[in-house]
Amino acid sequence: MFKTRITRLLGIEYPIIQGALLWLSTAELVSAVSNAGGLGTIAALTFPTTKELREEIRKTKAMTDKPFAVNITLLPTIRPVNYEEYITTALDEGVNIIETSGQSPEPFMKLIKQANARIMHKVARLRDAKSAERMGVDAVTIVGFEAAGHPGMDDVSSSVLIPMCADSLKVPVIAAGGISDGRGLAAALALGAEGVLMGTRFMASKECPMHPKIKQWLLDAHETDTIIIERSIKNAARVMKTEFSRRVLEMEEKGATLEELMPLISGDRSKGSYISGDASDATIACGQAVGLIHNIPSVKEIIDGIISEARLTGQRLYALGTPE
Numbered sequence: 001m002f003k004t005r006i007t008r009l010l011g012i013e014y015p016i017i018q019g020a021l022l023w024l025s026t027a028e029l030v031s032a033v034s035n036a037g038g039l040g041t042i043a044a045l046t047f048p049t050t051k052e053l054r055e056e057i058r059k060t061k062a063m064t065d066k067p068f069a070v071n072i073t074l075l076p077t078i079r080p081v082n083y084e085e086y087i088t089t090a091l092d093e094g095v096n097i098i099e100t101s102g103q104s105p106e107p108f109m110k111l112i113k114q115a116n117a118r119i120m121h122k123v124a125r126l127r128d129a130k131s132a133e134r135m136g137v138d139a140v141t142i143v144g145f146e147a148a149g150h151p152g153m154d155d156v157s158s159s160v161l162i163p164m165c166a167d168s169l170k171v172p173v174i175a176a177g178g179i180s181d182g183r184g185l186a187a188a189l190a191l192g193a194e195g196v197l198m199g200t201r202f203m204a205s206k207e208c209p210m211h212p213k214i215k216q217w218l219l220d221a222h223e224t225d226t227i228i229i230e231r232s233i234k235n236a237a238r239v240m241k242t243e244f245s246r247r248v249l250e251m252e253e254k255g256a257t258l259e260e261l262m263p264l265i266s267g268d269r270s271k272g273s274y275i276s277g278d279a280s281d282a283t284i285a286c287g288q289a290v291g292l293i294h295n296i297p298s299v300k301e302i303i304d305g306i307i308s309e310a311r312l313t314g315q316r317l318y319a320l321g322t323p324e
Contacts (some may be wrong), residue, residue: 002307004171006195007140009118011039016185018140019149020071020099021201021285022046023141023271027056031063032207032299037307040068042251045267050089057093061152068108069120070095070174073103075150081297084108091115099141101115102150106135109308113265120174124152129165129173140169141197143176146238146263146264148200148226148287151177153236156278159191166192182309186317189310192275200287214284215279215296223291231284233258239283248283250273 006015010291018030023046037262042060047053047125053070060068070090072083087098087108091121098112105112112119121132122141129140138175144162146160158177165173175193179185181199188196203210204218218239226262227241231253239245263269269282297305 002189002310003313004189004194006139006174009172010039010069012039014303014305015174015195016303017041017069017195017197018202019063019176019197020073020101021199021203021208022073022267023274024203025071026209027059027063028209029202029205029207029299030060030068032205033202033303034064034066034125036132036300036303037066038096039066042070044070044072044086045092048079050085050188053086054089054093056148057090057095061094064297067097068095068096069099071099071101072108073102074100074105076237082229084111086109087231091117101141104135105137109135109137122176124150124161125156126161126164126168129169131255133169133171135172139172139174139195140165141174141176142193146288147177148238148285150235150237151228153231153234158188162188162191162193162238178289180292182311183313184289185306185310186313190317198289199285200289201293202299203286204293204296206277207295210274211277214274214279217279218286218290218293219296221286221290221293222290225290226288230261233261237255237283237285240279240286241281242279242284244280244310245283278298 014037017135018033018040020043025043026047033040069226074165096117099120120139121127121137124143132140133138142161143151145155172194172239174272175188176197179196185196225241226238227245229248230237235272273279273282
């Protein structure tokens with residue numbers, strides 16, 4: 001059950017992919033997801049050098065013999081990043097699944113394809129999904145407005161974007177945004193997706209290397225406890241609603257420049273909060289699915305629970321159409 005083009009394409013048991021969580025997608029979390037039947041994903045830019053990325057890939061391989069991916073986020077950064085070197089490092093280490101997001105992966109398509117690796121590209125708009133398909137990507141992840149991180153600027157929900165992409169693309173579609181349980185998986189498959197990607201749900205797991213205070217915030221939070229910032233720089237981001245993120249939004253409303261905002265929204269600040277547990281001095285990515293999260297189980301318990309609930313959901317729906 002739940003065998004799709006995504007499970008066959010990636011060589012995984014279940015069509016569940018862990019989102020690339022900057023600073024958090026390290027070997028412990030990634031290997032746990034892959035060992036549980038999903039696809040773990042290392043966030044490459046967590047590591048300041050390709051040497052450190054290489055070491056993390058080797059550490060992950062020592063912890064799992066299952067497939068895992070490396071994400072390359074193609075967005076402007078404070079520090080110069082040679083994306084080709086990061087991709088080459090992953091490929092040289094035998095990683096055969098690359099996820100890209102942000103800007104177009106076209107400059108790197110030949111490099112990835114020559115290595116016989118699979119490439120998934122993450123987008124927030126149908127037209128970008130179509131462009132990625134024309135470039136030759138193997139799968140497209142479509143991110144709805146509900147998602148943590150960068151859900152795009154158009155404020156369109158997953159329930160609309162998923163069927164639009166499924167109807168328009170020949171490559172398999174992976175759904176992201178607002179999904180944290182088996183009902184979400186079943187709904188995404190019903191809408192035409194062939195896999196799901198989850199970030200916030202895996203943040204609230206035992207293996208996620210995030211401070212317990214922030215994990216507790218996730219448990220206490222409601223679906224209304226997130227906020228969209230960075231619209232003014234055309235890089236909308238959904239984060240935890242805190243005094244700090246409200247301050248960022250107020251600065252944007254007053255016309256703050258990118259140079260003024262950058263020290264507040266840089267990833268290094270978030271890294272410090274993940275370690276210290278103090279969310280008062282950084283923005284913390286978080287999706288609206290936080291309203292559905294009420295415990296901090298192991299990754300295996302999360303994935304097993306999702307599959308079990310999705311099966312029950314499918315059976316319930318089937319029964320609704322069974323003649324008496």
